[in-house]
Amino acid sequence: MTKLKVYEYPHPVLKQKADKVSEVDDEMRALLDDMLETMYAENGCGLAAPQVGVSKRAVVIDIAREDEEPAPLYMVNPEIVWHSEETEVCEEGCLSLPAMRAEVERPAAVRIRYLDYNGKACELLAEDFLAVAAQHELDHLDGILYIDHLSRLKRQMVVKKLEKSRREKNDG
Ligand code: NI
Numbered sequence: 001m002t003k004l005k006v007y008e009y010p011h012p013v014l015k016q017k018a019d020k021v022s023e024v025d026d027e028m029r030a031l032l033d034d035m036l037e038t039m040y041a042e043n044g045c046g047l048a049a050p051q052v053g054v055s056k057r058a059v060v061i062d063i064a065r066e067d068e069e070p071a072p073l074y075m076v077n078p079e080i081v082w083h084s085e086e087t088e089v090c091e092e093g094c095l096s097l098p099a100m101r102a103e104v105e106r107p108a109a110v111r112i113r114y115l116d117y118n119g120k121a122c123e124l125l126a127e128d129f130l131a132v133a134a135q136h137e138l139d140h141l142d143g144i145l146y147i148d149h150l151s152r153l154k155r156q157m158v159v160k161k162l163e164k165s166r167r168e169k170n171d172g
Contacts (some may be wrong), residue, residue: 001037004052006095009162011053014096015143018048019056021076024119028058032074032117035060042072044095044132048140051096059137063129073124078114078138081123084106090132092146099165100158104149106135 007013031054038058039047042090046061057077063072088108093101108129114133116122128150136146149153 001033003041004034004038006042006047006051007053008096008098009145009147009159011096013033013050013055013144014051014140016050016055017143018050018057020143021056021058021115024076024115024117028056029117031056032058032060032076036062036074039095042095044120046137047095048094048137050140050143057099057141058139059134061133061137063133074117075112075114075134075137076116076119078108078112078141079135080110080135080138082111084109088132090129092132094136094146096145097147097158097162100162102147102150102158104132104136104146106132106149109172110135112138161170 014029031049035047035049035052038052039062045063048055048057049058059075059078060072062071070113084107086108087105089103089105091101092104109125109131112124114122137144150158
């Protein structure tokens with residue numbers, strides 16, 4: 001497994017609509033393995049293929065806490081087939097916008113149809129934090145970042161803070 005480079009905002013690959021995966025083959029599984037390793041190395045709980053510069057519809061998620069066993073979830077060609085009317089607000093971050101966080105409102109529960117690591121068709125009801133993580137990662141496949149859900153003012157605040165932290169990093 002190889003740790004991959006994570007592309008950061010505003011790289012254009014993050015704004016692209018990703019392509020459907022035709023088959024979950026060994027090449028796809030190798031990408032999923034590398035994505036998982038990259039996500040763990042960066043202490044993330046989700047990563048979408050566009051974030052490593054691959055415009056394909058694939059995500060990895062693991063919301064297990066540090067004191068729990070790893071529980072990786074691989075989703076290829078995921079689709080939300082149902083979402084709750086009820087919404088919840090949760091603070092989100094993204095490896096493509098390092099060190100930034102903001103509150104985002106999303107449906108509290110979603111049902112997702114996807115292909116797993118072996119290409120098997122699956123369905124999952126995601127609730128609580130898994131619902132947040134899954135919707136955040138699936139958004140990446142359509143070129144949507146969590147800051148796109150914020151008001152213009154709040155989005156500008158996050159982007160300004162990100163630019164400032166980058167300047168400080170370069171100066172220091
Ligand atoms: Ni993200």
